[in-house]
Amino acid sequence: MNEVQYEVIIIGGSYSGLSAAMALGRSLRKTLVIDSGKPCNEQTPHSHNFLTQDGKTPKEIAFLAKKQVKEYETVSFFHGKAINAKITENGFEIYTENGETFSSKKIIIATGITDEIPNVKGFAECWGISLIHCPYCHGYEYKGRKTGIIANGDKAVHIASLVKNLTEDVTIITRGEASFTDEQKEKLAKNNIQIIESEISELKHQNGMIESVIFSDGKDVNFEAVYAALPFHQHSEIPEQLGCEFTDFGHIKTDQFQKTNIPGVFVCGDNSSMMRSVSSAVMTGNVAGAMVNMELVTDCF
Template sequence: MKNKDHEVIIIGGSFSGLSAALTLGRMLRKVLIIDYAQPCNRNARSSQNFITNDGESPLAIIEIARTKLSKYSNIKLIYDLAVSVEKRADGFMVTTMSKQMFTANKLIYATGIKDHLPNIDGFHSCWGISAIHCPYCHGYEYRGKRTAILANGEAAINMTAIIKNLTEYIVILTNGPADFNETQLNLLKKNKVHIMETPIKKLMHKNGQLNIVMFIDNIQIEIDVLYSSPPYVQHPEVTKWLPLELTDNGLIKVDHSQETTISGIYACGDNCSAMRTISQAIFTGNLAAAMVNTKLTDEDFYTI
């Protein structure tokens, strides 16, 4: 066990990866974090619904976490991109973009996911600021505001039902023909929710703060916030490294201990959980690390 560069390599240094590193570091495990510094919430100006840090910048929270981790001499953080993972008989080898190679007994993937944002002019600039995906994370700040939901069918109904408690002004933008059955249409009518089917041309904003949605017929409506749940995929490198099994939703399949379908590789955070919150990422990172430590302990202590 001790002949490796590290006992555990964590790929990804955002909330879940740092949480895992802290747990392992406090158990005196030799840990390496490889981080490319591209968290999915990097555009967000503040992070809500996270106790003790409600309203703080997510990047600021990460920086504080890294500073606190620096007191643990057995935790090393490098800024690089993991480009290959090789499974060996006695562990794993990770190669980075800078051509460094590291070995470890166990791996933790804290790689997040990659959002496929809609090809709408202005959407990228608003994403994480006024084009948002989670009412629990950002909805309070937009309570009572003019609200649009970019969705269709059952997904639009589900999101509308949640957001209706936050504002009375809601319009569903289907960005093409609406797909609602009669029952759903009656629900929307009862709750005074409007539907606009015209494809969207542009989101007009100031420094990411949305104010107008323009449609292809040049009709405009004033909007303060746009909810959207774009499709996502695993980062391409993750699926190329080793043949991990994914769920039907494209998440890394893990068991109760956060271990993937490849023995010795664990996952945590957004890459394996549909609950995309900071608190969930931290919890799964902590759990994965505890399970990894247990496995390392079993392999060392109980081996005759």
């Protein structure tokens, strides 16, 4: 077992984890960031809606963030994957995939989520590039383009309402029988939104840029961008191991200060928020770091 006792261990070193680390480093807290170096937006070409960083690649933002966090001497990094956690008398023990063990008084879980990508040819290659999840993050770049939405029911209507503001040419692809109320059907028709109920067999693309959607009935429809509302699961099993509560959507429940129902456990980033963006991750990470420091202050002051 590693003999170093940390005040805080952050599991996950992407945007929310680094933001929490900066807040703790500036408060002189002995902090360890455990990160496997595999962010969920790895192949996304550009990040948006983040002041001073608009249009930068996620990799550029993460590189600069880590460089800045490393300036704080109480923060250290461990490259590896945390796979297990245990509550102890003095806090927590974290176990990594390669057999290392670290201990701390508090932990921040910033591990994100994993999208459940369907087994459709071209889907994985386009995900995050021209097959996108959020009109706020990527919609402006595809304004005025012919756009598809892979979703059904309330989710499809919600996304369509946002996308219709960016382009007039919108088609919903339900991949099976559409499940809209009469009122929703009327609203979609009023906004000239087409509905295709056929299953998808392939996304035809060039280097992740969608050219068309091929359906199981042989129909081939050209699109320049497609939104997809995908299911997801937590990237890490550690929150469940510790007994954290989850929302009906699958996010980790927190209070307004990013605190979970388990004492000493905070979470931040995509694992606990429907607002899935770099700027939101940075904000929740900053809150988590500040609140953990406040707990540490309260414990000993």
